[in-house]
Amino acid sequence: MIRLLLADDQALVRGALAALLGLEHDLEVVGEVGRGDEVLDAVERTGPDVVLLDVEMPGMDGITVAEKLHAAHPGVRILMVTTFGRPGYLRRAIDAGASGFVVKDTPARELADAVRRVQMGLRVIDPGLAAETLTAGTSPLTAREREVLVAAADGAPASAIAKRLHLSEGTVRNHLSSAIGKTGTSTRAEAVRAAERLGWL
CATH class of the missing domain: 3.40.50.2300 (Response regulator)
Known part of the structure; x- marks a missing residue:
């Protein structure tokens, strides 16, 4: 058995x-x-x-x-x-x-x-x-970009995400911008949806 x-x-x-x-x-x-x-x-x-x-x-x-x-x-x-x-x-x-x-x-x-x-x-x-x-293909997102996108999924502002992840606000913005570029989207909400759809998050 x-x-x-x-x-x-x-x-x-x-x-x-x-x-x-x-x-x-x-x-x-x-x-x-x-x-x-x-x-x-x-x-x-x-x-x-x-x-x-x-x-x-x-x-x-x-x-x-x-x-x-x-x-x-x-x-x-x-x-x-x-x-x-x-x-x-x-x-x-x-x-x-x-x-x-x-x-x-x-x-x-x-x-x-x-x-x-x-x-x-x-x-x-x-x-x-x-x-x-x-x-x-494989996910182009880095581990940190994934983490920032997951934190951004609830619509929190960059300042709140920065506090939550113990990063600077500028670093959060850079990771979000990079993730938006890699997912071929225009906004972070679209980037989150695209990454979720592809199973990258």
């Missing part, structure tokens, strides 16, 4: 995944969590072979979880199963140690097959998203 841990903040989705995967003769759901910061404890408790992770969860996002999980338990396979099929998410998830990345509307039989293939050490990636990722 392949032991599975499901991590998704939507109880209905999590329950549906557990029910569908539980119908497979060789898959067993040994645990479910609704927050990213609960995953590592659940892995210690349940000893899964494969962890299915959502990207956007409270407590800790799935990509950060994947990175921590891969470092702590390199033998546990990680399959990202998400609504958010964004190119930047795929690249970041693979870099973080995920073995696969599929979207939630994947048919149940294909999802079960993806779990088996990941468990065997193969890489499984949604083909449409893989093509889109190759076209989009």
Whole structure:
């Protein structure tokens, strides 16, 4: 049996995944969590072979979880199963140690097959998203530009962002200007939206 841990903040989705995967003769759901910061404890408790992770969860996002999980338990396979099929998410998830990345509307039989293939050490990636990722390329944003854009997402003025990130106001403005240029947008609000759409934040 392949032991599975499901991590998704939507109880209905999590329950549906557990029910569908539980119908497979060789898959067993040994645990479910609704927050990213609960995953590592659940892995210690349940000893899964494969962890299915959502990207956007409270407590800790799935990509950060994947990175921590891969470092702590390199033998546990990680399959990202998400609504958010964004190119930047795929690249970041693979870099973080995920073995696969599929979207939630994947048919149940294909999802079960993806779990088996990941468990065997193969890489499984949604083909449409893989093509889109190759076209989009890697994120041109530096870590600091990403941090400043995330802080700017709520519309806070540069002075407030500077205080929050312990930077000078001029430095914040420079990072915002650079991010606007790299995203090919005209305003910081547009830059935030573009970077979010591409999964760069």
